[in-house]
Amino acid sequence: MELRHLRYFRAVAEELHFGRAAERLHIAQPPLSQQIRQLERELGVALLLRTTRSVELTAAGQAYLLRAVKILDAVDDAGEQARRIAGGTEGQLAVGCVGSATYSLLPRLVRALGDSLPDVEVSVRGEMLAPAQLAALATGEIDLALLRPPVQQPGVRAEVVRRDRLLVALPADHRLADNDVLTIADLRDEYFIAHAGHGRSVMNNVLNAVCADAGFIPRVRHEVMETSTLVTLVAAGLGVAVVPDPTAALDIAGVRFVALVPETLGIDLVAARMSDSALIDSVLTVLRTIA
Numbered sequence: 336m337e338l339r340h341l342r343y344f345r346a347v348a349e350e351l352h353f354g355r356a357a358e359r360l361h362i363a364q365p366p367l368s369q370q371i372r373q374l375e376r377e378l379g380v381a382l383l384l385r386t387t388r389s390v391e392l393t394a395a396g397q398a399y400l401l402r403a404v405k406i407l408d409a410v411d412d413a414g415e416q417a418r419r420i421a422g423g424t425e426g427q428l429a430v431g432c433v434g435s436a437t438y439s440l441l442p443r444l445v446r447a448l449g450d451s452l453p454d455v456e457v458s459v460r461g462e463m464l465a466p467a468q469l470a471a472l473a474t475g476e477i478d479l480a481l482l483r484p485p486v487q488q489p490g491v492r493a494e495v496v497r498r499d500r501l502l503v504a505l506p507a508d509h510r511l512a513d514n515d516v517l518t519i520a521d522l523r524d525e526y527f528i529a530h531a532g533h534g535r536s537v538m539n540n541v542l543n544a545v546c547a548d549a550g551f552i553p554r555v556r557h558e559v560m561e562t563s564t565l566v567t568l569v570a571a572g573l574g575v576a577v578v579p580d581p582t583a584a585l586d587i588a589g590v591r592f593v594a595l596v597p598e599t600l601g602i603d604l605v606a607a608r609m610s611d612s613a614l615i616d617s618v619l620t621v622l623r624t625i626a
Contacts, residue, residue: 336374336377338407338410339370340370340373340374341403341406341407342360342407343356343360343367343370343371343374344371344374344382344399344400344403345400345403345404345407346359346360347367347371347383347390348382348383348392348396348400348403349400351389351390351391351392352390353367353368353390371383378399380393380395381393381395381396382395382396382399383396419454420613420614421613422613422617423612423613423614423615423616423617424452424454424455424614424617425452425454425455425614426454426455426456426614427455427456427457427458428455428456428457428458428478428479428614428615428618429457429458429459429460429476429477429478429479430444430457430458430459430460430477430478430479430480430481430618431459431460431463431467431468431471431472431477431479431480431481431482432459432460432461432462432463432480432481432482433462433463433464433465433468433481433482433483433562433604434461434462434463434464434530434561434562434563434565434582435499435538435562435578435579435581435582436481436579436581436604437461437462437562438461438562438563438581438582438584438585439581439582439583439584440481440497440581440604440625440626441459441461441481443625444621444622444625445457445459447621447622447624447625448618448621451621452617452618452621455614455617455618460477462560462561462562462563463480463482464530464531464535464536464560465480465482465483465486465536465537466534466535468480468481468482468607469482469486469488469491469607472488472491472607472608472609473488473490473609478608478610478612478614478615479606479607479608479615479618479619480606480607480608481496481604481605481606481607482537482604482605482607483537483538483602483603483604483605484537484603484605485537486605486607490609491607491608491609492607492608492609493605493606493607493608494605494606494619495603495604495605496604496605496606496622496623496626497603497604497626498601498602498603498604499579499580499581499601499602499603499604500579500580500594500595500598500600500601501541501545501577501578501579501580501594501595501600501601501602502577502578502579502580502582502583502592502593502594502595503517503522503575503576503577503578503592503593503594503595504528504565504566504569504575504576504577504578504582504590504591504592505569505575505590505591505592505593506569506570506571506572506575506589506590506591507570507588507589507590507591508572508589509575509591511593512591512593514593515593515594516593516594516595516596517593517594517595517596518549518595518596519545519546519548519549519577519595519600520549520550520551522546522553522575522577523549523551525554525574525575526554526555526556526573526574526575527542527553527554527555527556527574527575527576527577528555528556528557528559528565528568528569528573528574528575528576529542529553529555529557529558529559529565529576530542530558530559530560530562530565531558531559531560532555532558535560536560537602538577538578538579538602539558541577541602542577545577545595545600556573556574557573557574562578562582562585563585563587565578566578566582566585566587566590567587569590570587570588570589570590571589572589577595578592579601579602579604580592580594604626606619606622
């Protein structure tokens, strides 16, 4: 028995007329009749009652039709799903995200994916430092990483999705909080709250680099792993912090964000992947439109 036998039987059972069923199937009537008889012989039961003027389903035929329809619909659904997955419009995707983008880009990305790719199930891991994301990519724990460069791990492909300006996060009552812009040199005498050092956070490297360009070494009072914790400590008055501008999406009371000049001070956000996948391609297409 083959699927075509079920399709032939379904057409005859629904039309209750061999001529109309043959026309619906785009085949001649005699071969259709032969295929139905072959199916009945294989099953060992009569599915149809035939007269010169009518075709009716037997009790066995009625029961068989119900099961045949479910089977055919399931096969058709499976084919449609396979095509959607191959086309990158259905599947499961795990996304990792650095702290600053967790609170700005990630919510917009998840919403946009829900609108554009409703059959894609997205799981997210926010506040992941770059080394942790690269390790998760290697193990398959995440499929797409949103992180800060450099990305030098073998087998990882990365593309810049946007460039973020740098801001200073200050306690709201800080003497510099009312400025419209600041330079790094303005912060020479401040204590800093920094992202984790020792290769764990690219932003720690950025802080040291911009301060070195201004001729001083930052006095770091605390190092933290999460951007939300960093901003919270700034709100507590423990220091200032240099952050990418999406961090301002963290609306924490007691903090003011001031732009750093020159405007060329910034850091890229990249999307990194290890696997070739139509689903990742589709997600990146959406990401490029909102980043």
